[in-house]
Amino acid sequence: MSKPYSGPIIDAHHHLWDLGLGRHPWLATTAGERGGLGELGPLRRNYLPEDYLRDASRHNVVATVHVEAGWAGDDCVGETQWLETLDKSRGVAARYVVHVPLANHQAPALVEAQAAFDRVVGVRDILSWDPDPARRFVARDGIMNDPAWRAGLALLAGHRLIFDLMVFPRQLTGAARLAAAYPNQLFVLNHCGSPIDRDADGMRAWREALRLLSERDNVAIKISDLVAYDHDWTLDSLKPVVTHCIDCFGTQRAMFGSDFPVAGLHASFDAVYDSFKAIAGELSADEQTALFFGNARRIYRLDDMSSAGLLPA
Numbered sequence: 001m002s003k004p005y006s007g008p009i010i011d012a013h014h015h016l017w018d019l020g021l022g023r024h025p026w027l028a029t030t031a032g033e034r035g036g037l038g039e040l041g042p043l044r045r046n047y048l049p050e051d052y053l054r055d056a057s058r059h060n061v062v063a064t065v066h067v068e069a070g071w072a073g074d075d076c077v078g079e080t081q082w083l084e085t086l087d088k089s090r091g092v093a094a095r096y097v098v099h100v101p102l103a104n105h106q107a108p109a110l111v112e113a114q115a116a117f118d119r120v121v122g123v124r125d126i127l128s129w130d131p132d133p134a135r136r137f138v139a140r141d142g143i144m145n146d147p148a149w150r151a152g153l154a155l156l157a158g159h160r161l162i163f164d165l166m167v168f169p170r171q172l173t174g175a176a177r178l179a180a181a182y183p184n185q186l187f188v189l190n191h192c193g194s195p196i197d198r199d200a201d202g203m204r205a206w207r208e209a210l211r212l213l214s215e216r217d218n219v220a221i222k223i224s225d226l227v228a229y230d231h232d233w234t235l236d237s238l239k240p241v242v243t244h245c246i247d248c249f250g251t252q253r254a255m256f257g258s259d260f261p262v263a264g265l266h267a268s269f270d271a272v273y274d275s276f277k278a279i280a281g282e283l284s285a286d287e288q289t290a291l292f293f294g295n296a297r298r299i300y301r302l303d304d305m306s307s308a309g310l311l312p313a
């Protein structure tokens with residue numbers, strides 16, 4: 001067993017928002033439940049770089065990847081423009097995964113506009129659907145099979161843009177087929193594939209489908225928001241999820257992310273990263289560095305920050 005990890009961290013997944021802009025309707029008091037996450041009240045506050053830095057202060061976070069946060073309407077470029085106004089001098093939001101509605105007829109122009117920002121390295125267009133309206137993130141099932149949506153997806157590789165893939169376990173088999181159909185597109189699965197059904201059958205189905213998806217070598221995984229569907233979590237309940245993700249994807253295609261502030265509904269930032277460190281402590285020092293830092297640096301193209309002396313080499 002190695003020592004607990006104390007090296008540099010790139011947080012591969014978090015969000016920022018300013019509710020005063022009125023651009024996050026999913027956080028309105030009248031919005032109702034979303035994605036099976038539970039009561040969203042604690043998220044109804046601004047979350048800006050200084051808030052993130054306060055939460056992460058005990059950990060050696062040297063850079064972060066900001067992931068789109070449900071900015072309202074078709075003005076997805078507006079979120080990117082807003083991010084550009086924030087103080088990023090301490091590495092927060094060093095890279096952006098932005099939103100583009102890929103089935104929209106304007107997708108080609110939107111992809112072009114988003115890709116023009118130097119910090120943009122990926123796109124997320126959430127696909128997570130469930131028969132229960134309180135558990136779904138999107139209203140329509142089968143989006144990934146929509147020819148219009150696929151036409152939008154096909155635009156990304158030409159701009160060297162990752163697709164951040166957010167689905168539920170019931171959709172992982174379809175995601176494996178999608179990854180097979182687009183071998184030149186790099187996909188990064190969010191939140192371990194969102195194992196929402198926690199009974200024995202649900203977890204077995206998640207494990208089997210995740211294994212299938214991991215067979216596609218153009219897919220990586222973010223081990224993030226383990227507590228989203230494990231509200232009464234313990235280290236013992238989190239560990240099998242983490243170890244299965246690493247067993248499937250290996251230590252070169254997996255990375256840790258906080259998903260803050262969303263994960264803060266059920267855990268503190270310290271608890272999230274202390275858990276990661278405790279579970280990863282069984283791995284070698286090189287494997288831990290890959291999971292906490294190196295893989296995110298490579299996949300989200302932060303190497304230029306290292307060469308400029310802004311990140312450890």
